[in-house]
Amino acid sequence: MANPQQELETSKQLLEAILDNLVDGILTFDEKGVIQLVNRAGVYIFGYEGDELIGQNIRILIPSLANDASQKELKELLKQVSGLGDELEGQRKDGRIFPMYFAVSEVNLDHQKVYTAIIQDFTERKFMEAQVWEKERLNIELEKERGLRDVKNSFISMMSHDLKTPLAAIRLASSMLRNYGDRSSAEEKEETYDTIDQQVEHLTELINDVMIISRQDFTGAELDREIIDLETYCRDIIEELQLAYRMKRTLNFNGTDRRIEALIDVKMMRRALTNLLTNAIKYSPEGAPVNMELAYADCQAIIKISDHGIGIPQEDLPRLFEPFSRASNVGGIPGTGLGLAIAKQAMDLHGGSITVASELGKGTTFTIILPAEDC
Ligand SMILES: Nc1ncnc2c1ncn2[C@@H]1O[C@H](COP(=O)(O)OP(=O)(O)O)[C@@H](O)[C@H]1O
Ligand SMILES: [Mg+2]
Structure with missing residues (x-):
């Protein structure tokens, strides 16, 4: 032992x-x-x-x-x-x-x-960490570049279609006037001029949309804000659209008893809301009603725009608010895919938000939340 x-x-x-x-x-x-x-x-x-x-x-x-x-x-x-x-x-x-x-x-x-x-x-560990970071950084950059390229590609394909069609219509109208102007009735000529005006207006709007969406330097400081009563404001927009669509569509408005005020750029907000409403009309069958609802909760104004239309496929929802993004089920319904991106930008600039809930073939609801004044 x-x-x-x-x-x-x-x-x-x-x-x-x-x-x-x-x-x-x-x-x-x-x-x-x-x-x-x-x-x-x-x-x-x-x-x-x-x-x-x-x-x-x-x-x-x-x-x-x-x-x-x-x-x-x-x-x-x-x-x-x-x-x-x-x-x-x-x-x-x-x-x-x-x-x-x-x-x-x-x-x-x-x-x-x-x-x-x-x-x-820790020498080796630091080295590995640095490599992982570098890889991550490169991935992010690549992803960004890919995103930009996607946007550029869809921009080009959209532009070549959406610019060519109205330009072709304008060219046709102008050559009609040149060649047959003498023999046309005043009414026929008026119609041709109308076509030109409409197409020019359409093009101007399209170019405006592209300009708005390509401005990345918006800070919100350039907003022309004023305090408005949201109910009156929404009703006006609905009435204006109802007039444009005459009897073909039923546009309903549901308000609250409460007066809800918000500090907004009326033009920018009108553009956003009008696009949501025209989308609801455009992507639903003719007889189907479109609803706009205004509510208040916790110092926030909540605006819902809903329809009983074609709906949006689940897989298209994540990119819906990106410029030029259109769902796969639009078929022949014309559009540029810029409206929702502009609406989203407007909500961001107002400190609000926009979300979507949709069921394919059943309908879609867009929900806007805006900070309310005086609470
Ligand atoms: N109410 C709606 N019902 C079904 N699909 C819609 C609706 N609103 C928007 N979408 C889908 O979102 C896409 C983007 O909308 P938007 O940016 O306004 O572009 P567009 O010019 O195509 O209307 C549309 O192309 C469509 O696929
Ligand atoms: Mg639209």
Whole structure:
């Protein structure tokens, strides 16, 4: 049987073997910072050999302490890295600086404080982190570029269709006037001029929409805001549209008893609401009614515009508010895919929001939330 002395020796050797085979560096030092023990990983991390580090001060390993003679600095640092540890700069024997994890715990031995530090070389980890970041950054950039290219492509295909059609109509009308003008009746001529006017108006509107949506520098400062009564405002818009669609459509309005005021750019908001209403009309069958509802909750005005139309496929919803985005079920119904993007921009600029809920073949509801005044 082994004697106590032998047993102690064996367990000491075992402990040393364990320490030496750890990948983390471990070193102990006294209150002044003088190193007493270092395991193999510790020596290796700092680029030293054998017993070189024993008796040295840990200041040579930590550049932030290097030229300072005061004990205070060391105490501060020990406080910072005690327990969970922290990331510090380390210095190797050849002077190179590297990132390291440094955690210290304190033990009292024979009325003396002994500190044990655990050290990890973070060089590789930092490198990997940087690579992951770089990859992430590149991905984001690529995604952005792809998005821009998509927008550009849809812009070009939209433009080539939507600009060519009215231009062709204008050209046709003008050559009719040139060639047959003398022989046409006043009425026929008037009709041809009307066609030209309508197409020019359509083109102007289209160009306006594109201009609005391509302005990325909107801050909201350029809004021409005034306080209005939302109920009157909405009713006016509905009445105007009802007049334009005459008897063909039923546009309903549902208000509240409460007066709801909002600070808005009336022109911009009218454009947004009109587009939502004309969409509701455009994407539903002729007899189907379109409803607009105004409500108030928690200092907010809530406007809902709903229809019983063709609905929007679920997979088209996420990109619906992006410029030029049109759902796959529009068939031959004409459009540019700019209206909702403009409406969204308007809501953002007013500190509001717009959301959509839709069921394919059943109908769609757009919900606008705007901050209300005076509450
Ligand atoms: N009320 C609605 N019912 C069904 N689909 C709608 C409705 N409103 C918008 N959409 C879909 O959202 C797309 C984008 O709308 P919008 O930006 O106004 O462009 P568009 O010029 O095509 O009307 C439309 O093309 C259509 O697919
Ligand atoms: Mg539209």
